[in-house]
Amino acid sequence: MLEIQGLKKSFQGLEILKGVDLTIEKGDVDVILGESGSGKTTLLRCIDFLEKADEGKISIDGITADFHTASQKKQVEIRRKMSFVFQNYGLFANKTALENVMLGLTAVRGVAKAEAKERAEEAIKKVGLLDRADHYPSQLSGGQQQRIGIARAIVTDPDIILMDEPTASLDPGLVGEVLHTIGELAAGGTTMLIVTHEIPFAQSIATNMLFMNQGVIIEKTPTKEFFEHPRREETRQFLMKSISDYSFVI
Amino acid sequence: MSKFDWAKIPELYTKIIPSITVTLEYVVIAFFFGLLFGGLLAWAKLGKSKILRALAYGYTTVMRCVPAIVLLFVVYYGLPRIIPIDTKGKVKFVAITLALFTTGSLSEAFRSAYQSLDKSQAEAAKSIGMTGPQALWFILLPQMIRIAIPNICNSLLALVKEGALAYTIGLYDLLGRGNYLIGKNLGAYVIETYVTLVIIYWPISLLITFGSKRLEALLDVSSRKERKRSAHA
Numbered sequence: 311m312l313e314i315q316g317l318k319k320s321f322q323g324l325e326i327l328k329g330v331d332l333t334i335e336k337g338d339v340d341v342i343l344g345e346s347g348s349g350k351t352t353l354l355r356c357i358d359f360l361e362k363a364d365e366g367k368i369s370i371d372g373i374t375a376d377f378h379t380a381s382q383k384k385q386v387e388i389r390r391k392m393s394f395v396f397q398n399y400g401l402f403a404n405k406t407a408l409e410n411v412m413l414g415l416t417a418v419r420g421v422a423k424a425e426a427k428e429r430a431e432e433a434i435k436k437v438g439l440l441d442r443a444d445h446y447p448s449q450l451s452g453g454q455q456q457r458i459g460i461a462r463a464i465v466t467d468p469d470i471i472l473m474d475e476p477t478a479s480l481d482p483g484l485v486g487e488v489l490h491t492i493g494e495l496a497a498g499g500t501t502m503l504i505v506t507h508e509i510p511f512a513q514s515i516a517t518n519m520l521f522m523n524q525g526v527i528i529e530k531t532p533t534k535e536f537f538e539h540p541r542r543e544e545t546r547q548f549l550m551k552s553i554s555d556y557s558f559v560i
Numbered sequence: 561m562s563k564f565d566w567a568k569i570p571e572l573y574t575k576i577i578p579s580i581t582v583t584l585e586y587v588v589i590a591f592f593f594g595l596l597f598g599g600l601l602a603w604a605k606l607g608k609s610k611i612l613r614a615l616a617y618g619y620t621t622v623m624r625c626v627p628a629i630v631l632l633f634v635v636y637y638g639l640p641r642i643i644p645i646d647t648k649g650k651v652k653f654v655a656i657t658l659a660l661f662t663t664g665s666l667s668e669a670f671r672s673a674y675q676s677l678d679k680s681q682a683e684a685a686k687s688i689g690m691t692g693p694q695a696l697w698f699i700l701l702p703q704m705i706r707i708a709i710p711n712i713c714n715s716l717l718a719l720v721k722e723g724a725l726a727y728t729i730g731l732y733d734l735l736g737r738g739n740y741l742i743g744k745n746l747g748a749y750v751i752e753t754y755v756t757l758v759i760i761y762w763p764i765s766l767l768i769t770f771g772s773k774r775l776e777a778l779l780d781v782s783s784r785k786e787r788k789r790s791a792h793a
Contacts, residue, residue: 390689400684414688
């Protein structure tokens, strides 16, 4: 459903993505693991055209575009098929939680206000924050803000949701509620591509695990197999370092 | 030396105050075009084109370095030589001068407000599928305006005060009218006249300052909400 080919991106001569190929099937929840600096966040940002890639092609739901040469119009068209959940939530500071969720429908997709409100409230209900709908972001905790961010992402019924370390900015005590919300989305069949460092969580919800190393995805393996028999030595090293009681079978 | 005559002030006040329409006329016109061109200039400063950026910054720098009165004379004596423009309606020369001036400072107010916004706001707007203009209209501008208000207020105050230079080209705005009355009174009641002007200018400036504070509070959505809630508590 989402296909990326040969994605390359450099920052000031330093090549961060060195030709990423990636396919995600409808209904899959794929989680990307990798060392800091391996390019995970840059990959997600390039897919959503938040960062302009140097090379590569994207194909989603029948639309194909070149990352480097896609027109503004094409970029907007592709973005509207996806949603993005930011590490720092990125809620609109001048809008209430409800307005944050509604805007993608009213302002962007021309949905009538009454219908948009209904759908937005439904999305907010899914993340369990209906009683906070009239609050501004500054009046919500980090975990609540991120759950509203997730409501904003699901309300437009995107083909895929990209999540960039959705719990990395949260206090440890608030991580659970956000992971719980994401877990429910996964159970509901939402297609997602998630970058996270929460390995046990990834293990519990992912369809496939992707391992990224030095700007390329070096393996994509069904989750159970990924943890039991990682194919690559780099993956093995990473898992051993990240999970204290980790053991694998060769 | 004659004694200060308080009793004279109400009379002077009623003679001078009708000229406030002239002062307000050039202030409002200059402010309107200042906002318009200041916005365009800020857009040029933040844009990708190096040439436009250089021009916009160059303009701002030049305007900062010229005394307002010099610019007024350049416009008043210079403009009619370049374009066919009627020299009789003097208020337009003042309005043009002030607009040229305030465009520079307002563009800086907009530019700094834009740059102070968190980058995440624009990115989140893009991520929900907004086009550039949609992001600007729904998300960025409302936040920018609140941040820019104190600087916009300063520019407006400067307009009111710098505008008083208009009397040098013989425009009968507030100060012009005051000076005219002094001449008519053969130099009598000079201090009384200027004190009257202080009494007139002062509330104008106070009103602008107060208005900007109110507007700022009104646009600060989060604090408004909190105040409402604490009133319930």
